[in-house]
Amino acid sequence: MSIREHEDYDKEIERLEETKEYIRRIISLVVEKRLKYRKDMREAFSELDDMDNSLSYASILLNAKLLDSLEQNFGMLKKSKDHPYFARMDIRQSDKDRDEQLYIGKISLFDESMDTPLVVDWRAPIASVYYDGRLGKARYKSYGEEYEIDLFRKRQYTIENGELKHFVDVDISMSDTFLQATLENHASDKLKDIVSTIQSEQNDIIRADIHKPLIVQGVAGSGKTTIALHRIAYLIYTYSDSFQPEDFIIIAPNNLFLDYISSVLPELGAEDVRQTTFPDFMLDVIGERYPLSDQNSKLRLLLKKESLEEYDRGLIIRASAFKNSMLMRKILEAYCGDIEEHFIPPVDFEVNGEVIFTRAYLEEMFRESYAYLPFYKRIDQLESYLDHHVKEAVDEMVAKTRRIYDRRMDRVRKSDMDSEDRKTKLKAAIMDRDEKIKMLQRSRKKAVKDYIKRIDRKDALFFYNRLMTDADLLERYTDDKEVIRFIVEDRIKRIPAKELELEDLAPMAYLHNKLYGIDKSARVKYAVIDEAQDFSDFQFFVLREILNTDRFTILGDLSQGIHMYRAVKDWSYLQESVFEEEVNYLTLLQSYRTTIEIMNEANGVLKKAPIRDLSLANPVVRHGKKPQIRKHKDESSLVKGILETIDKWMQEEYTTIAIITKSEDDAGAIHGALTKGSGYAIGLIEEKAAHFEERIVVLPAYLAKGLEFDAVITTNLHDAFEISALDAKLLYVAMTRAMHRLSLQFISGKNSYF
Ligand SMILES: Nc1ncnc2c1ncn2[C@@H]1O[C@H](COP(=O)(O)OP(=O)(O)OP(=O)(O)O)[C@@H](O)[C@H]1O
Numbered sequence: 001m002s003i004r005e006h007e008d009y010d011k012e013i014e015r016l017e018e019t020k021e022y023i024r025r026i027i028s029l030v031v032e033k034r035l036k037y038r039k040d041m042r043e044a045f046s047e048l049d050d051m052d053n054s055l056s057y058a059s060i061l062l063n064a065k066l067l068d069s070l071e072q073n074f075g076m077l078k079k080s081k082d083h084p085y086f087a088r089m090d091i092r093q094s095d096k097d098r099d100e101q102l103y104i105g106k107i108s109l110f111d112e113s114m115d116t117p118l119v120v121d122w123r124a125p126i127a128s129v130y131y132d133g134r135l136g137k138a139r140y141k142s143y144g145e146e147y148e149i150d151l152f153r154k155r156q157y158t159i160e161n162g163e164l165k166h167f168v169d170v171d172i173s174m175s176d177t178f179l180q181a182t183l184e185n186h187a188s189d190k191l192k193d194i195v196s197t198i199q200s201e202q203n204d205i206i207r208a209d210i211h212k213p214l215i216v217q218g219v220a221g222s223g224k225t226t227i228a229l230h231r232i233a234y235l236i237y238t239y240s241d242s243f244q245p246e247d248f249i250i251i252a253p254n255n256l257f258l259d260y261i262s263s264v265l266p267e268l269g270a271e272d273v274r275q276t277t278f279p280d281f282m283l284d285v286i287g288e289r290y291p292l293s294d295q296n297s298k299l300r301l302l303l304k305k306e307s308l309e310e311y312d313r314g315l316i317i318r319a320s321a322f323k324n325s326m327l328m329r330k331i332l333e334a335y336c337g338d339i340e341e342h343f344i345p346p347v348d349f350e351v352n353g354e355v356i357f358t359r360a361y362l363e364e365m366f367r368e369s370y371a372y373l374p375f376y377k378r379i380d381q382l383e384s385y386l387d388h389h390v391k392e393a394v395d396e397m398v399a400k401t402r403r404i405y406d407r408r409m410d411r412v413r414k415s416d417m418d419s420e421d422r423k424t425k426l427k428a429a430i431m432d433r434d435e436k437i438k439m440l441q442r443s444r445k446k447a448v449k450d451y452i453k454r455i456d457r458k459d460a461l462f463f464y465n466r467l468m469t470d471a472d473l474l475e476r477y478t479d480d481k482e483v484i485r486f487i488v489e490d491r492i493k494r495i496p497a498k499e500l501e502l503e504d505l506a507p508m509a510y511l512h513n514k515l516y517g518i519d520k521s522a523r524v525k526y527a528v529i530d531e532a533q534d535f536s537d538f539q540f541f542v543l544r545e546i547l548n549t550d551r552f553t554i555l556g557d558l559s560q561g562i563h564m565y566r567a568v569k570d571w572s573y574l575q576e577s578v579f580e581e582e583v584n585y586l587t588l589l590q591s592y593r594t595t596i597e598i599m600n601e602a603n604g605v606l607k608k609a610p611i612r613d614l615s616l617a618n619p620v621v622r623h624g625k626k627p628q629i630r631k632h633k634d635e636s637s638l639v640k641g642i643l644e645t646i647d648k649w650m651q652e653e654y655t656t657i658a659i660i661t662k663s664e665d666d667a668g669a670i671h672g673a674l675t676k677g678s679g680y681a682i683g684l685i686e687e688k689a690a691h692f693e694e695r696i697v698v699l700p701a702y703l704a705k706g707l708e709f710d711a712v713i714t715t716n717l718h719d720a721f722e723i724s725a726l727d728a729k730l731l732y733v734a735m736t737r738a739m740h741r742l743s744l745q746f747i748s749g750k751n752s753y754f
Pocket residue numbers: 179182183192194197198199202218219220221222223224225226227557560592593705706707708736
């Protein structure tokens with residue numbers, strides 16, 4: 001049935017026009033206000049030269065602030081003109097005696113002449129019912145109070161460029177046709193928002209308690225990244241009194257991924273959220289851009305079997321695991337305890353040979369009274385304390401000196417010596433006294449300076465190098481002497497160039513925080529960690545220490561954990577070892593990205609591998625073509641096969657096509673061969689890539705994490721996919737990047753899964 005025949009068609013058109021008209025009115029009002037603020041600003045600036053300019057300055061500040069907030073809302077308002085809402089729910093609240101129709105959109109609009117809002121923001125408490133609720137009785141919470149309502153209609157709209165294209169009522173029996181239609185769309189180069197099709201299990205994550213750490217285990221394509229971003233937008237909206245966008249940080253795997261997710265938050269009206277990678281954030285915390293060795297070098301070692309002797313490879317991996325284990329926490333805590341014990345000089349504080357404060361007293365102050373401060377900040381405090389109290393002590397010493405000399409001079413005055421002698425004696429005593437007092441005053445300043453100077457200002461790298469080259473100390477924590485020897489030698493080699501590797505960053509940041517504290521610019525109140533399966537428990541521990549908060553959202557998929565040697569093994573251990581308080585743990589099993597056919601094939605790979613506790617994805621009901629499996633006899637046949645598939649998919653007009661390999665070397669080789677053999681512009685994505693523009697790209701699986709493409713060809717040339725947990729996970733990651741089409745093309749015998 002055409003929507004024109006629907007009994008509500010005219011009413012819906014009228015409502016849409018009314019809403020658009022309202023938005024137009026608001027926009028012109030904002031434009032007017034903007035002009036006025038600009039004019040006020042110009043006037044305030046021109047008055048800045050006048051004598052009393054504090055008023056003008058205040059006016060500039062005020063107007064700049066107003067302009068800022070207008071600009072922000074203005075962008076969202078302008079966008080909402082074309083698409084003011086996407087859903088409606090008809091409800092009756094238990095305390096009201098009439099039905100209400102609530103239209104839900106990306107921003108709320110209030111027309112003062114109406115008693116229900118024109119559009120309700122999707123993040124408002126009541127909108128939760130739309131995402132959660134089946135029709136019937138429903139509940140929602142607002143400001144701690146629970147409300148019951150009767151939800152008797154959910155309607156979805158397609159509005160394009162301000163024109164109503166379609167609307168449909170959703171009931172329990174009907175599958176979500178809007179969701180289906182959305183998932184059929186082709187991939188774009190950026191992740192999109194999903195406000196109109198958020199699913200109930202996702203809504204629970206978006207709106208989960210802000211104060212408790214939240215861990216989400218979600219299968220590939222379950223929307224983890226997408227809902228992490230929606231959660232931030234929700235939290236910014238709901239807690240706008242206490243949280244600003246700058247208080248949030250998203251930590252993601254690499255710059256390519258950051259570029260891929262960059263448009264979601266602005267689209268949701270949340271600009272200015274810091275989006276960074278773990279190494280970048282750690283270097284910010286440390287406050288020094290030390291050269292960093294290649295992050296994925298360990299993974300490459302694992303993949304390139306022939307590059308090193310098995311023994312050496314094992315050692316490198318064991319060392320990496322050691323530096324990222326919770327043992328490191330024990331080591332650092334003990335090490336910092338030791339630093340703390342020997343931090344202040346092993347002497348009493350004296351002025352002019354007189355003990356003013358004993359070492360024991362100063363040490364107690366350093367360790368107890370200032371315990372809340374980083375070590376060097378405690379020294380700053382100690383310096384001011386000494387300055388202050390030494391002045392009192394020296395004043396007392398001066399007074400005492402005066403008293404002594406006064407008595408002495410009194411005796412001279414009362415003596416029977418002749419007047420000339422008396423004069424000379426008194427003069428000498430005065431000079432002597434003044435000299436002593438001057439000396440006392442001078443030694444006051446010098447004593448504090450000299451004492452503080454005895455405490456060397458060393459950076460975190462100095463202390464880290466000292467620790468990591470101290471085999472005796474490290475061996476106290478492990479029986480694995482070989483690993484310690486390796487770690488020590490490796491550290492010594494890197495000292496001249498001040499080079500760090502990924503595994504050094506968390507301990508370095510921990511030390512820096514203990515020594516100096518972290519800079520304001522690196523301080524945030526809420527952290528969202530995506531692709532968290534690649535982080536170690538120890539890295540989470542350090543993040544928690546540094547940020548001094550439990551406000552974390554941690555999202556990951558253990559089935560995609562390709563850095564297993566150093567990363568989280570299971571979420572419950574993370575909960576116990578890092579977070580002291582109760583953790584909110586939620587799972588997502590439904591996958592939205594791929595078709596049933598692709599997901600089944602990918603699940604099959606995991607089932608064949610030696611992986612414990614598998615959580616297999618359950619795809620949303622969406623069918624597509626069966627994945628193509630082609631085995632080739634040699635390299636030239638493989639390249640020819642891949643090119644044929646690309647040709648076909650280009651004709652079918654897929655927007656993005658990725659050729660995903662096992663290793664970086666294979667990616668380079670295949671890229672070279674494909675470029676030679678075709679006229680297509682094919683991009684090669686390498687470690688440092690931050691962006692790509694080509695429709696067709698070649699990349700290794702570990703760089704494809706988190707991304708998605710319309711169509712994927714999974715392949716390998718020299719490096720075989722063998723039956724092992726790592727190879728299965730890499731293949732799984734590669735296959736689950738496909739939204740619509742998947743082709744598996746290998747040289748015979750190089751893939752044990754097919
Ligand atoms: N409720 C939804 N409505 C529409 N699309 C959705 C929904 N949830 C997820 N998607 C889509 O599914 C795809 C996968 O989402 P996303 O990348 O956030 O998943 P992920 O769990 O982070 O995946 P992975 O772990 O495999 O990287 C995206 O295209 C996203 O738009």
